[in-house]
Amino acid sequence: MSKAQSAAQSAAGTAPGKGPGPGARPAFAGDLPNPYLPMPATVIEVINESPSIKTFRLVLNDERAMRDFHFEPGQVGQLSMFGVGESTFVINSPPTRKDYLQFSVMKAGENTAALHGLSAGDTVGVRAPLGNFFPYESMKGKDIVFIGGGIGMAPLRTLLLFMLDTRKDYGRIRLLYGARSPQDMAFSAELPDWLVRGDLETVLTIDREAEGWEHKVGLIPNVLLEMAPAPENCVAVTCGPPIMIKFTLQALEKLGFAPEQIVTTLEKRMKCGIGICGRCNIGDKYVCVDGPVFTLAQLKGMPNEL
Amino acid sequence: MAIEQELQAAVKAALPELDCIIGWGPGPDALRDAPLFLRDAADADVLRAGFFSVNNPALFLPEYKGRKIGVLVKGCDARSVGQLLLEGLVRREDLFVIGFPCSGVIDAGKAAALIADRCEAGELRSVREQGDSIVLEGPDGAFSLAKKDVRADKCERCLFPNAMDADLFVGEKRAPFAELDEYADLAAFEQAPLEERMAFWEKEMSRCIRCYACRDACPLCVCRDQCVAVARDPHWLSQADGIRDKLFFQIIHASHLAGRCTGCGECERACPMGIPVLLLKRALSRRVETLFAYRAGIDMQGRPPLLTFSLEEPRIKERDW
């Protein structure tokens, strides 16, 4: 079409032939659910995990919403303190245990500080579930190595408990969990069980010697190299602070794990949680909807911007 | 233009010793140059320094702290450099300052208003300086405007057209345009009753889109990423789209610049919505001049009055209250 022709057409009010055309717009139904509206929930229990980490167990105030709540291991939720803000945390109770939703919160900013002030009976807002989840279907029949650092243990806990609840679907399951010091180790109430149960091999490590510590001392990647899990028919699932992840990935590659065998879950500053507000992108992927769970193979195909 | 060629030669000579030289080069439309970061002497031919070299290159200096860089400065830019030095935000030994006599810069908004019945500024094909005029090539042919009609107000008030404390000064120093009362316009504005002035600011601020170009274009705005405008701690400003909060930010900005603002006017020039925010800063500059006999960015031995403390300020007679 020549310029003059297209101009003549536009004057007569027809489309220049590209895109959705004149007047096109998405439909709007009046009863559209509002994805920004949190569900009110009540705190039923607060567990002090470490000086900086608290775990909250919540039930949704709407009984039916609680009963029908469905999520997959690794999905996240937004916790609201009304008047303060909202931030994203993994739902770290497994979908197989439905009495409550559990979130572990490290005190880091304004909202997490406010969350740390909660006690049983208090009201919070929940928007969940959001994001993708661990590919547990494709992990069936395989050996699993969990490698968690600090608060990074929270998302792993979901999948770990889920796998323990569906134990026969998986091969050997090992957990390497590290923190700076014994005090920084979350889920201490559960650790004794994890250490003794026969269907899970648990190794704990801290960065530096501490009095009364009976487990490993050393940085996670080094302890991992000592453990030397065989990569054959195995999937490694890891989460932790950026520097730990960096060296853990190197260790796993050294042990012969292919990028497809390494699964991690990412953290980014998030606001909407539904792929609109635009801040959690890595290239064309949004951590809130395309993630937070990615394989290393996927990450390698994305721009390097963690 | 002879000065421009001399400056290009000076830049070529100086560049081998420097990380880069900040000056001006061609901009996206005819009425303005763009900041230029020269790293290669071969590119020096595009360097410009003249009526359209509006941006204040002092803005960029703190980013380069620790690296030796060159900077071309107009008189007003040099005052910003001076104030940055005084406050320890840049180090003198990191800088190679090249001055030249400034005959003022264009206020593109004034020019756009004057040519509105011919064309929009963005339709101009080219513009060049010719003595006291600029010659503009519009869609319907060439025409000229007198520089004095399109010069920025700050230039009409300017008392320091020649960069001070330059390592190299190219060209002849020139006298300021006029010995006019620097604050005459402010005094005139203040003749209006308080309600009228408040209404003026409310109307102006109603256009604010909160892009913070005013803040980010200010060479002396040093809080940068910690700015109270978006901080949650302290949580002073609401993000709601309200005029009072927008004006509140401008007042905070002006207060932070009291005794530090050199009047370069970049805040106002940067504002895409044309809000005259410099006036607020100048109101405080005048106050500081009255109270402390201090003008920012001029006296390298001086101390910015609000960055220091004197038990007895000679011009503030507390005991007489």
Place this chain on the structure above:
Amino acid sequence: MSDRSFTPAFISFKALSGWLRALAQKATVHAPRREGRAVVYRELGDGQGLESFLRPTESAKHVLFPRSEALFSFQRQGEAAGAASGKIRLQEPEGEGPAIIFGALSCDARGFLSFDPVYDGCGTAQAVGGIAKDPYYLRRRANTSIIVRACKSALNTCFCHWVGGGPASTEGADLLATDLEGGLLLSPCSEAGAALLEHPDCVPALPEQIAAAAALHAAAERSLGEAPPAGELAASRAALLALFENSEFWQRQSAQCLSCGACTYLCPTCYCFNITDESNGIAGARLRSWDSCMSALFTLEASGHNPRAAKAARLKNRVGHKFSYYPAIHEGRFSCCGCGRCIKSCPSSVDIRKIVLAAIKEAAHV
């Protein structure tokens, strides 16, 4: 959209304000007005002063995507003190009534096409929790008619034709207005646009008026600068990815950038936002406000880690989003309508056209 061909109308400049005031009886009409050095959209007053073409400094996006809006308000109930004790009542705001944007530029109307798929839930298409659509935007989008006023000529910052637009493009428009001698030719582009012409002063256009408008559109197209050869710009998608870790390139491109938000806030396609709470302790609101990827706080995590701490990384993301990431998930469409406001109003003369072309060139050399 409807295949029916619409009949163009003509309205004289004398009758223009009356027609717009009649429209304003049924909808909020937003129209450009010169205020100081800027041209801004304001709610229609007496409808005067619209005889001459005004190029708005800002885009019209705030009509559908306000600078700040309450997602909901909340109110604590009962006398208990403390941030979280007691019951809480959440209230969604009532949606506004219909709106009309008069005098949008063709690029502004096309800008909403970048918003549409994002706010219509495309990102969550695969999500387990279901597709999440943005009801605030979609309600306004459905309720707003857009009257585009064709540009008479291009500015040297205009590049709508690089990205599929043109001075009289009707994409995203309901009605196209063209300035003729004595009045406007009003060419409907949708049923909604045709409905706006049901007014006694909108008289059937004469064939010569339609021809005159077409000639003006063609002249406006000719005033546009040169565009890169067709297809060349599409190379930006791969080029920007290839240059992702070329920090020297991005340092150079971002050297003059002030890292302010003028570009993103004036942009008709930039749709990012922040969510923050305002509260007096008992009652408050959760606000959704414009946010800019050029701000360092945009990606700052609570831990202190910031994936885009440097302005070079932020500029890279802005350009990358528009010319690589967005097209990758939206059928190759750029998230840029070529309005040139980011260039025209940049206090530091950053030119996104130059950056994209430089990226394509640089990547080709590697």
